Amino acid sequence: MVAVVNRDKCMYCGACTSVCPKLALELLETRIKVYADKCIDCGLCVKACPVGAIRLEERK
């Protein structure tokens, strides 16, 4: 599994990036960059998000 951000919901607030143990998420001005190779699908970012904009999805 890997973290996937729903861009329509995302507030670009950085709650998820702060708790990611692997620096797999980076907040840019209007984008969350996901480094899929670093993600260990721990799901912490999913819980941290104030609006439910992150999910874990099957890797393609």
Added chain:
Amino acid sequence: MMNDWDVIVVGAGPAGIKAGEELAKRRLKTLVIDRKQEIGAPKRCGEGLSDRWVTVSGLKPDPTWARQYINGAILISPKGKKIVIDSEKMGRTGYIIERKMFEKFLAANAIRAGAKFLLKTNVEDLVMEDGFVKGVVANNMGDTLELRSKVVVAADGVDSRIGRMAGLNTLLPLAEMDSGFQYEMAGVDLLDPHKMELYFGKSVAPRGYVWVFPKGEDVANVGVGISGTDEKTAREYLDRWLENNKRFENASIIEVNAGGIPVTKPVDEFVGNGILLTGDAARMVNPIHGGGMGTALEAGGMLADVIKEAIEENNVSKEKLKKFQDIWMEKHGKEFANVLKVRHFFEKLNDEQLEAIADIVVKGKISPDVFVELSHGQGLGKIAKGIIKSSPSIAKLIFEFIKR
């Protein structure tokens, strides 16, 4: 672009801007960088700032940013009991500010002092040489810049990614972050346009609270902070609270905000060779109410003194810069540790127990001012004494907790 700075500050929030001003005032060539395209926006903040911090920061409330004078707070218990705190009496008034205007105002001051700013510029990496941070690699609107400096100040907010790049442990444990969500609303029916409203209860906001911070007669920041570990999202809590609250029937949204709040202890190490962390990045946040602007502003002067001395002595080692951490911890370390303890106590209480505490305050057994004391890590003993007759079990919990 000049490429030889004394100090590069990453992040133009309250911490970074104020640091920039104080450094420039000490005649250090200072560059403040932010990835945003506008200082102050989007805000991730309820915008509450007490007078004490305005004064500590060497400012006077200015009508361009001091939106609404605040003379107290109304705390609302799970069952709706209202506890009014009169802050004027306690000499602890404050403002709900317009943060965007405030930060631009601060930045203008910093620029007058000689600091330079670079926006829409994301710091992607640090320049490291011989175990020292020597600058940053940044993306400035598509162009990669390598900018060099004697010291880097990481004022990059809750993310604190810059510190992690330098090998400092700034990872925020999920359980020690509050997930925050807020609407700025107009058409709000306020209890009192000069008092902050705070609503407590497990179903309202697990661990945290719902706040209504007035920005005018009928405009307010209405937000919620909840424990990061909660299954539901902060947005769900706020939306449900608003739906159940008839007073907000005629209100509507003029801005949507979200953010993470580090309600934890300060990071173990604020400093490394050639780098120093400040503000949210160092977790200088009151872990009971989540306010972090004041301490972020105050730290600017402290760190500027330390950096000035370090650069003059040509020694920007971790050991030298650690003086900043020592000064800060001396001033706030003990208090914040106590505040965290008080928070840990309260998060274990259920709604019934919270109600019992509200009850003794409403009945006049103890003064509502005790809640202000709690936010400074004091006052648990007073509650225990006041509640010993009506709820001895709670008093016992407190005594056991204090003893530990």
